Amino acid sequence: MATKGSDGRSGAAGRRRRSAFTPPRTVRLRDDQGARVAPAADEQGADGDLHREDGERLQKVLARAGFGSRRACETLISTGRVAVDGATVREQGVRIDAGTQVVHVDGRRLQLDTAKRTVVLHKPRHVVSAMSDPEGRRDLTEFSSRFPERLYHVGRLDYETEGLLLLTNDGELAHRLTHPSFLVEKTYVCRFDAPGGPPRSLVRALRDGVELGDGPARADSARVLAQDGREAVVEVTLHEGRNRIVRRMFASQGFELTTLVRTRIGPVLLGDLGAGETRELSGRELGTLMAEVGL
Structure with missing residues (x-):
């Protein structure tokens, strides 16, 4: 776990972690309803x-x-x-x-309001995506307390899943990131037992769509990252946020995930951030993320 600096932030001696973010050449602009829009007209106002x-x-x-x-x-x-x-x-x-x-x-x-803060957390496994837990399990206050502002989580990762989770005190940004109309993509790396290798039909089924108890679900993209005849690793990108949707999609095809890690939300990457570590979004990361959800 990262140590705290003198300012209360994680990182060795308060050192800022290098961002893994690579700005896209084209920013996807959206209006406040989630619809894509063209960039602002090249006209100066009076x-x-x-x-x-x-x-x-x-x-x-x-x-x-x-x-x-x-x-x-x-x-x-x-x-x-x-x-x-x-x-x-x-x-x-x-x-x-x-x-x-x-x-x-x-x-x-540009986020010019210095009172607002948005942070990337690598949520470890066996941490509840909540600010308190009646069962006494580890929760997110362990990580949000590193910052002076009162931060809240954007969306959730289940107890067994680790990876990228955003903490913020920007209520409008949080609302838009979780609202289905903005279609914010999320990428997951999925590991599972696959003796002899995963069948070709698995990736095709994830892309074409599978039937779940609460309706069909389809990955925007899916690809095999690795296999050794015993286990396989598949990367899946989708924009839906239903409860345990990735695990249920694989279960519908007969595979139980042994490890699930979220590695991306929109343009924000988990990068080399270790489990339990936090870092603030860079200005470019935050600006691109805000533009994607019409802010």
Whole structure:
């Protein structure tokens, strides 16, 4: 388990863990109903619409958000890569209210509210996806207590499943990530006993769809990662979030999973984060994730 730094965060001596995130070339933008939309039009709004006389210069806001020096941020603005409240800004000197206005860079939303925090947790096995458990089992407060904010889990992983779980105090982000209309993909690595190797029909059945007790379920993609004649490892990606859906899909084909690990939620990867360790989302990770759910 990661040790806490002086600021209460995990990592050796408070060292920030390197992100495994690779930004996609194209950000999937969605509106607040989950429908895909085109990027904002390349038009600058009138100063009266965007400019706040008592606000902060836009390039200073960008620099504070980690986009380099102010000169580099001025270049971002002049090349039309920055939008405020949906309108592209090209002129220098625009002042904004970072607390109320929405800023995107290359289609990715900037989280300028410093009171909000979103964290990746590698949930270990035998931990309940809850903030308390009446049976006294390990729960998520063990990990959320590392941060000063009161964080809550986004969705769940069952008691036997480990892997990527998001903790956040951003209620709107959490709601959209769990709402089925936004179709946020999740990837799982599944290990199971398969003497002689998994049948070819298994992957095909997962892709084509299987019948479960609460309706059909279909993987967006499935592929065999490894097999040795005794066990097999299959990677499955799907956007549904029904209870124990991955385990039940394999069970419908006669296979009981011995290990199940979630490795991805949308653009966020588990990477080399160890079981029980946490890290904060990078600005690009968070911005891309927010853009996918229409924020």
